Amino acid sequence: MKIILSSLFLIALSSLQAQNVADYKYVIVPQLFKDFVKEDYQLNTGLKTALRKKDYEVVNENSIPLDVQINPCLATKANIENTSVAFKNKLKVTFTDCNNNVISTYEGSSKEKDFTKGYQEALTFAMNQVGKQNAKDLPVTKTENTTTIKETTNKVVTQVSNKTVENKNVYKSNGKNYTTASTNNNEFVLIDQENSQVIAQFYPAAQQNIFHVTVISQNGNYQTIGYLNGNNIIIEYKTGDKSWSTTTYSK
Structure with a gap:
C-alpha cells in the first residue's frame, strides 16, 4: 500500500x-x-x-x-x-x-x-492562441525534499564527464558499459557510458532495494520497477502492452 x-x-x-x-x-x-x-x-x-x-x-x-x-x-x-x-x-x-x-x-x-x-x-x-513560454520560475521537484533540476543536472554531468570513473561504479549488460550517478536522497541515474545518455532514473520505494524507475526511451518514457540485488541492478522493461522482461546490469 x-x-x-x-x-x-x-x-x-x-x-x-x-x-x-x-x-x-x-x-x-x-x-x-x-x-x-x-x-x-x-x-x-x-x-x-x-x-x-x-x-x-x-x-x-x-x-x-x-x-x-x-x-x-x-x-x-x-x-x-x-x-x-x-x-x-x-x-x-x-x-x-x-x-x-x-x-x-x-x-x-x-x-x-x-x-x-x-x-x-x-x-x-x-x-496564435498559445501564450509565450514562461517557465523560468517553474519548480521541478520530484520528491518532498526540494532540489532544482539544474543542481541535479550539474551533478550528473560532472560525473559523466569524469573520464576516470571508478570500476566499482561500472556495470555491464549485453557487452555495453554503464555507470551510475547519485542525484538526491538515495536517488540515482543509470548512464550509458558510450554516449553519456541517461537511460533510467531510480527513486526509492518504501521497501528496501526496490525502486520506482523512469525509463528513458525513444518511443516514450514510462514508469516501471527496479531492484538492487548484490552487485546487480535489475530493471523490468516493457516488451508489450501487458508484457515485461528483466534486464540485469552487473558489476
Whole structure:
C-alpha cells in the first residue's frame, strides 16, 4: 500500500508542476503526426517555427536534453489532429504532460481549398492562441525534499564527464558499459557510458532495494520497477502492452 501511495504522490506532484503549455520550457515535437502520416503539409516545420517564435525550446524525440532525461515532466509533448469537415480544413493542436494528460488544446480552421495552404493557415490560427513560454520560475521537484533540476543536472554531468570513473561504479549488460550517478536522497541515474545518455532514473520505494524507475526511451518514457540485488541492478522493461522482461546490469 505504501508503494502505491508513493507512486500516486509522485504522479500528483508532477501534474501540479504545470497547468498550461506556457509553463513549460521544452516542447517535444514528433517527426510525424498520426493523422498526417501520408502527407505532412509542412505542419511539422510550421509547428516548430511557431513554437520558437514564442520562446519554447523544441525537442526532437531522438535527442532529449539531459535535464529532460532526468525529469521528463519538464517537457510537454505536442500533437496535431485532423478535425476537418466538408469544405473546411480544421486541425487541433494538443499538448500533453509526462503522464499523457492533456494540458492545453487549441483549434484552428481555414476555408482555403489547397490542403497545404489551408492546414498551414489553420495551424497559424491555432498557434496564435498559445501564450509565450514562461517557465523560468517553474519548480521541478520530484520528491518532498526540494532540489532544482539544474543542481541535479550539474551533478550528473560532472560525473559523466569524469573520464576516470571508478570500476566499482561500472556495470555491464549485453557487452555495453554503464555507470551510475547519485542525484538526491538515495536517488540515482543509470548512464550509458558510450554516449553519456541517461537511460533510467531510480527513486526509492518504501521497501528496501526496490525502486520506482523512469525509463528513458525513444518511443516514450514510462514508469516501471527496479531492484538492487548484490552487485546487480535489475530493471523490468516493457516488451508489450501487458508484457515485461528483466534486464540485469552487473558489476
